Amino acid sequence: MDFKVRIFDGFWNRYRRLVKQTMIPYQWDVLNDRADISIERERNDASIPNEKSHAMENFRIAAGRAQGKHYGWVFQDSDVYKWLEAVSYSLCYEWDDELKETADSVFDLISEAQEEDGYLNTYFSIMNPSGKYRRLVESHELYCAGHFIEAAAAYHQATGSSKALGTAIKLADHICRTFGTGEGQIRGVDGHEEIEIGLMRLYHLTGKREYMDKAAFFLKERGKDPGFFERQIREDGGDPVLTGLLSFPLKYFQVHRPVTEQDTAEGHAVRLVYMSTALADLAATSGDEALAETCRKIWSNIAGRRMYITGGIGSTVTGEAFTLDYDLPNDTMYCETCASIGLMFFARQMLRIESKAEYADVMERALYNTVIAGMALDGRHFFYVNPLEAVPGKSLNDPGKSHVKAVRPQWLGCACCPPNLARLIASLDRYIYTVKDDEVLVNLFIGSELKIEDGRRSLSIRQDSDYPKNPVITFDVENRAEPVAVKIRIPSWTDRYTLSVDGKETEADAEYGYVRADVSAGKHTISFELEIIPKRWYSNPKVSENIGKTAVTYGPFVYCAEGVDNGEDLHLLELPAHSFLDLKWDDELLGGVGVIEAEGIRLQEAEEDDGLYLSEGPRKAPRKIKLIPYYAWANRGVNEMRVWINEA
Ligand code: FUB
Ligand code: ZN
Numbered sequence: 001m002d003f004k005v006r007i008f009d010g011f012w013n014r015y016r017r018l019v020k021q022t023m024i025p026y027q028w029d030v031l032n033d034r035a036d037i038s039i040e041r042e043r044n045d046a047s048i049p050n051e052k053s054h055a056m057e058n059f060r061i062a063a064g065r066a067q068g069k070h071y072g073w074v075f076q077d078s079d080v081y082k083w084l085e086a087v088s089y090s091l092c093y094e095w096d097d098e099l100k101e102t103a104d105s106v107f108d109l110i111s112e113a114q115e116e117d118g119y120l121n122t123y124f125s126i127m128n129p130s131g132k133y134r135r136l137v138e139s140h141e142l143y144c145a146g147h148f149i150e151a152a153a154a155y156h157q158a159t160g161s162s163k164a165l166g167t168a169i170k171l172a173d174h175i176c177r178t179f180g181t182g183e184g185q186i187r188g189v190d191g192h193e194e195i196e197i198g199l200m201r202l203y204h205l206t207g208k209r210e211y212m213d214k215a216a217f218f219l220k221e222r223g224k225d226p227g228f229f230e231r232q233i234r235e236d237g238g239d240p241v242l243t244g245l246l247s248f249p250l251k252y253f254q255v256h257r258p259v260t261e262q263d264t265a266e267g268h269a270v271r272l273v274y275m276s277t278a279l280a281d282l283a284a285t286s287g288d289e290a291l292a293e294t295c296r297k298i299w300s301n302i303a304g305r306r307m308y309i310t311g312g313i314g315s316t317v318t319g320e321a322f323t324l325d326y327d328l329p330n331d332t333m334y335c336e337t338c339a340s341i342g343l344m345f346f347a348r349q350m351l352r353i354e355s356k357a358e359y360a361d362v363m364e365r366a367l368y369n370t371v372i373a374g375m376a377l378d379g380r381h382f383f384y385v386n387p388l389e390a391v392p393g394k395s396l397n398d399p400g401k402s403h404v405k406a407v408r409p410q411w412l413g414c415a416c417c418p419p420n421l422a423r424l425i426a427s428l429d430r431y432i433y434t435v436k437d438d439e440v441l442v443n444l445f446i447g448s449e450l451k452i453e454d455g456r457r458s459l460s461i462r463q464d465s466d467y468p469k470n471p472v473i474t475f476d477v478e479n480r481a482e483p484v485a486v487k488i489r490i491p492s493w494t495d496r497y498t499l500s501v502d503g504k505e506t507e508a509d510a511e512y513g514y515v516r517a518d519v520s521a522g523k524h525t526i527s528f529e530l531e532i533i534p535k536r537w538y539s540n541p542k543v544s545e546n547i548g549k550t551a552v553t554y555g556p557f558v559y560c561a562e563g564v565d566n567g568e569d570l571h572l573l574e575l576p577a578h579s580f581l582d583l584k585w586d587d588e589l590l591g592g593v594g595v596i597e598a599e600g601i602r603l604q605e606a607e608e609d610d611g612l613y614l615s616e617g618p619r620k621a622p623r624k625i626k627l628i629p630y631y632a633w634a635n636r637g638v639n640e641m642r643v644w645i646n647e648a
Pocket of ligand 2: 336337338339384415416417418420
């Protein structure tokens with residue numbers, strides 16, 4: 001399907017410029033160890049490598065251009081691959097000869113680091129050539145390969161260059177030869193899903209069926225032989241390459257049962273959503289209804305029982321993992337930035353399976369909250385973990401909260417999130433619309449132009465919006481061919497909307513959360529107006545942590561209270577159920593945000609010598625409460641924060 005999307009949205013162009021002008025050059029410096037920064041461990045764990053990135057140097061050593069040892073995680077290569085993918089997308093919206101030359105040179109280096117037979121992984125080439133594919137539970141070899149294939153496909157699409165694609169095909173062919181059910185092949189899977197996404201992408205690009213079949217093999221093999229990881233190591237594993245992983249339960253890797261029998265979201269959150277993304281892609285591409293049904297079950301378990309209001313997933317630091325239904329602690333959770341990015345990937349593929357707005361709702365929730373909270377407004381500081389409640393003193397002094405940082409580090413020992421953010425934001429144009437044979441879904445309200453030219457259709461849709469500041473979104477549609485259905489998402493958080501086509505209000509029914517306009521040939525204007533007001537939300541009472549608490553949203557944004565606006569000890573604040581939530585835009589604050597103020601209450605602190613346990617509850621005094629969008633927190637120094645506020 002041939003279509004192009006150009007973004008010209010004020011809010012998102014700021015982020016996309018930040019990626020192109022700040023994040024990409026900054027990350028390049030970090031990957032080359034020439035940024036003057038401190039690299040923090042993501043939690044108190046002395047084994048986390050945090051002296052330097054060394055990611056580019058690893059490639060130089062593997063290519064024979066430099067001498068030395070590999071440094072960093074066994075999956076350090078993937079930082080470079082995600083960076084290359086981000087560069088590729090950025091070239092599509094802001095061409096840059098110099099950057100293209102740099103990327104070309106990195107792809108050259110990578111192809112030099114690739115072994116004759118197609119194998120590619122700097123850790124094993126440098127440190128452990130005889131250990132290849134022998135400890136799949138830990139080795140991340142196929143994970144890194146998947147990221148390389150994605151980067152190469154994106155680069156080919158952006159530049160037309162076949163340089164990178166050649167390396168990717170050689171690598172994919174090597175993997176196809178090495179893994180499978182045939183004689184001499186390894187019948188097993190990687191401990192971290194990602195190769196499946198890469199192979200599906202290569203299939204979409206080349207049309208070569210073998211790549212989709214191998215993705216299907218990896219997906220369907222998962223969990224069929226739960227003893228595989230342990231047995232592989234026992235029989236032939238060599239030395240450990242990432243200690244500790246084997247002690248996690250099988251569900252950490254989603255191998256506890258065959259994939260089609262998995263109906264809840266289990267284990268490491270990023271692994272789960274990457275697996276689900278590929279599964280949904282395969283289901284949508286092949287029309288496999290059983291796989292689609294598995295995806296629906298996993299999806300509804302996440303969205304209905306295991307996802308934070310911010311679109312964060314992963315309730316525990318132990319294994320960066322899901323726990324159980326309705327277990328959503330606010331101050332010890334994980335909510336890894338990559339996991340919410342992966343949730344967007346999954347949603348995007350689910351929309352290909354079926355046109356239901358629930359997927360785009362979650363996509364929007366993740367994007368406007370946890371995903372962009374993962375980076376500071378300066379594009380040079382990043383969260384790995386995104387809490388809904390942070391008290392800096394507790395993070396410093398409670399070892400069980402060392403992962404809950406109150407300020408974004410400049411870089412992290414495990415740097416999976418920063419380049420993942422760069423590639424997601426640089427490719428945001430891929431999420432706004434879903435183009436199908438018989439309809440176009442408008443998923444996100446982002447100022448943009450969609451152009452479809454596919455022989456049968458010749459259509460352009462210009463979406464103008466200043467969302468969510470302005471509740472009216474206008475679509476100028478020019479249809480030069482047969483009638484087409486344009487389906488606009490009705491956000492689940494709105495109570496009212498109106499749709500007008502060419503100035504006439506229509507009574508179109510909602511279909512699975514989309515309102516439909518049938519657009520005949522010619523030029524038409526669709527106007528979609530939403531009620532966007534500050535709203536209070538409550539958790540399902542099964543979420544024990546949030547009883548008696550409320551969270552506030554405005555449109556897609558979840559709000560939070562910060563100490564800098566409300567004083568520390570945010571647990572002393574109470575927001576009365578009926579106090580008016582007054583939203584005003586402040587263009588000077590935090591890059592321009594809507595600030596919500598409300599008459600509230602603050603419990604009074606006890607006197608120093610009153611002791612720890614008192615026979616009376618605290619006195620209460622009026623106090624204005626000020627809330628800002630969650631994504632913008634932690635941009636004003638060390639600070640307390642909380643999303644769920646006690647209700648009076
Ligand atoms: O294992 C590779 C990546 O590192 C995972 O996706 C992240 O969660 C981090 O553990
Ligand atoms: Zn990450």
